[in-house]
Amino acid sequence: MPTAVAAPFRFFSLQVVRTRRLGPSLARVTFAGPDLSAFASGGQDQSLSLFLPHPGQSEPRVPIELGWGSPRSSEAESGGGWWQGWRELPDDVRAVMRSYTLRALRRDPDEIDIDFVLHGVEPGAATPAGPASRWAYEAAPGDRVLLLGPAIEDNRAIRFRPPEDTDLVVIWADETAVPAASAILEALPAGTRAQAWLEVEHVADVQDLVTAADADINWLVRDHVPHRPKGMGGAPTPMAVDAVRAAQLPPAERPYVWIAGESGQVKELRRHLVRERGIDRRRITFVGYWRRGLTEEQLREQE
Template sequence: MTTTAAPATAPFRFFDVHVVRSRRLGPAMLRVTFGGERLDELASGGRDQRFKLFLPQPHQDRPVFDDLGEGWYTAWRAQDPAERAVMRSYTIREQRPDSGEFDVDFALHGAEPGASPTLSTPFAQGSAPLTAGGPASRWAAAARPGDRLTVLAPAVEDNGGVDFRPPAGTDWILITGDETALPAIAGILSWLSPGTQAKVFIEIGHEDDRQPLPTFADAEVSWLVRGPATAAHHEPVLDALRTAALPAGTPYAWVAGESGTVKAVRRHLVRERGFDRRAVKFTGYWRRGASEEDLLAELTAGAAAAEQD
């Protein structure tokens, strides 16, 4: 199977992009295609390639920055929160360098323009104010061709925004996640070498959120549909793992999704399944009751405290 070492370099650059088109993938997922100048310089590493997406405030037609140089983060933090761009982390679902486009799949988290559209009809743009979901979900649900954003994305394929890196000696792959991890899971499966053994558990909110997941790997995919009445009390991925028959040999696990579920899955794999901690890559893509601003504030405070210590 394919293995990769840690990246030697990790340069990222700012790119101005615009919406080319969007289409609904299912009740909870929307794909937005972006275009822009210099996108031939954007170099996705595939797999779970993440990048930073910057949204304008509702009264702006594009994100506003005071600095796009090496000190961008400090300058961004210092901006008036009502004026600075809304920053979110997303996965590059697919890049097409020849056409200067890339796709990003958004989990909508209930963001709807008016009544829920059917899968065969486009969004009724501007039909009603969007109140559900977070800023990125609301933006995606209302996105129109020409809408402008800024992204901070990799300029080399081997970059620090790719986490899926099974080490040499791995015999099989375990992948778990929810809707927010689905774009990364799709990217990982399309990247795996022929014959790689993989067990995949994906939690979704509706049967129609299933997607084709092309892969050359020998992958067994389990779709776990949570019921709306029990969503707050059950953990479909963890429940499925507890009873799953897993392959023999040395595993590598990639675990993503809601932070609490991710931690519970990691504990199960390490304590009950005997996985080596170093062979479990886990990432909380979101946390119940917390925005990315909350998480960034916690991270910044933690870093400041560490420096003082």
């Protein structure tokens, strides 16, 4: 399997250009900035760190020598020395940091899209919105953010790396990973066989994807699960594992699997694919984007 080059990441100062609702639970925010020309990514599941301001702040607080232009220090270029200082800032001052994947990168003009899950923003929600969902729901042109992203195309924050001999691509994603899965599917070349399951909350969250690949894309809608309590938001259900377990995969000698989303679901799917399907664990990429019951700060403390 291809390996990534170790390369520095750097900060990019960005502003919101426009927003678009993709469905009841999904919103797309488009960003631009004067130094985005230096942003480089050659992968469809490019991981990013996004820094958001608290309500009342005009820009996110990260303790580095960084104006709203290009980074001025080697530490900023490597994405390194700011970390301890950021952690030492008061909770209500330091920027909210969240991990996202790149949905799209465009040139001329330089823009990127990031898709946000909007759990808890609806009136009367059982679980209130987190800071990132709330920010995305209220985002408007001109709002400022910081992004820690790659300076070269081949970097370690790209995980979708099918071996050259792959004869079937298998994908599962919940809505937190749907942006990455969608970008992967859209980029697959003609002649590639693919089987995908994409899980969302509402039927209106289902998106039309265009791909040149020979892809069977199955959308799983949690709101259709019988006897499921309302207001559960992004709570996992047995739907994911049940759908994959019941499926008859196309015959393949060298499949490659990419699964991403809630950690518990990802682990259970990986266990099924290895133990029950007999797929070589070295040909499975699995990424826990979030864990039920824990915030990203709590997850980070456990690392």
